[in-house]
Amino acid sequence: MTSPRVVAVLLAGGTGTRVGHETPKQLLEVAGRPVIAHALGAFDRCDAVDEIVVMMAAGHVEDVERIVEEYGFAKVSRVLPGGATRTDSTRRALDAVHEDCLVLFHDAARPFVTERIIVECVEALRGGYRAVTTAIDSADTVVTVEGGRMTGSLRRASLARCQTPQGFACATLVEAYRRADADPEFTATDDASVVSRYLPDEPIGIVAGDPRNFKITDAIDLRIAEVLADES
Template identity: 50%
Template sequence: MPNDQPERGRPHVTAAVLAGGVGSRVGGPLPKQLLSLAGRTILERSIAAFCTAPEVDEVVVVMVADHVAAAEKIVAEGGYAKVSRVVPGGASRSESSLAALRAVAHRADDDLVLLHDTARPLVSGRTIAACVAALAEAGAVGVAVPSSDTVVQVAADARGREVIASVPDRAGLRRMQTPQGFRLGVVRRAYARACADPAFTATDDCGVVLRYLPEEPVRIVPGEESNIKVTHPGDLAVAEVLLRGTAER
């Protein structure tokens, strides 16, 4: 069973592994989180990363609704004792995040939650620990790496063709990863305001805080290039190479 009584004075830390999407860009009959990555499913690798992190007390899995039973089987067969429940996700990332927040509705506002994309199965213990440590002083934390590419902003010309509108200085640009960490009271307030906005759309939880709680700074901690997101078929091959490199060290 997950630890309901972390050491006195320390907030309870829940990691929500978000697997509510179908990952259609990878292709195939199964959601990408159920595809095999070096002998284990992507979902299992993400679950295992948080179950083995000493900073995490509890894991909640948010799974695409039609495959909740498959996720429950993975948890049972893997013996992942920190997993307290598997709940169905929504049609969008924000709906799956809301499902995770409902699953920890009984937790205090000062407790912590890490929201993680299952499609990043190579997240390291070092990154997880950095997120939790940063939340000792911040209400919201994002993981990011510097952009090695030049990023351009585009616009349409008079004939509807894309043209470069501006070239931001990449020194101030970062590529966001997950997990993204929050004090529960902060992310709850942000989503409450977001859900009251008829125009609300989001693909990023830190973005929800930034937009709806502008007074709340979002702290950045360094990510790792190995924490890749499996989005396209070729990403699976890259992830397998990275796993082999880790095993050989």
């Protein structure tokens, strides 16, 4: 029996507002290369990945196509316009890939994803999970707050911070979103939470993340990324 193809989807719909730029943060340079080029390179080099699809912010599709050509990312098959929200971009990506594949969703603003993480996500899916997420332990105590006051704290040992990639048997994520469509109160910030909420009996595997696999969000993150790039 032929193993299903692995398609990596890079979600690049974010803007550069919080990092102080009008240019989308995925196109800003770190160590002389666009942020998205760092992330694309990791997936393009990984033998566990067969194909890459990029969901780019509207109006900047051609910018990414030029980057793909310049750096010779041979596995990139399509650069498509993303939606207004992250979940909209996910839906568009699901429409663009074959339902029999395994799909990895990764934030393009996480430039330092490692081959180890990518491979372990794929291995977890091939090993029986139909949904996995990358996560790292919470180093901080998380408290509940109401009215400007601390009302309690959560048990740190049972908490983790999600990263990407998150991986799925494509049909599983399609079904989760189909059920979400019937919920007028549906909101989500990541895809694993959609599976968790709408397919509660579906176990979600955990792949150990890496502190370096952080998401560039604020201006200070760009400075941290420069330091990490110089050390690698």
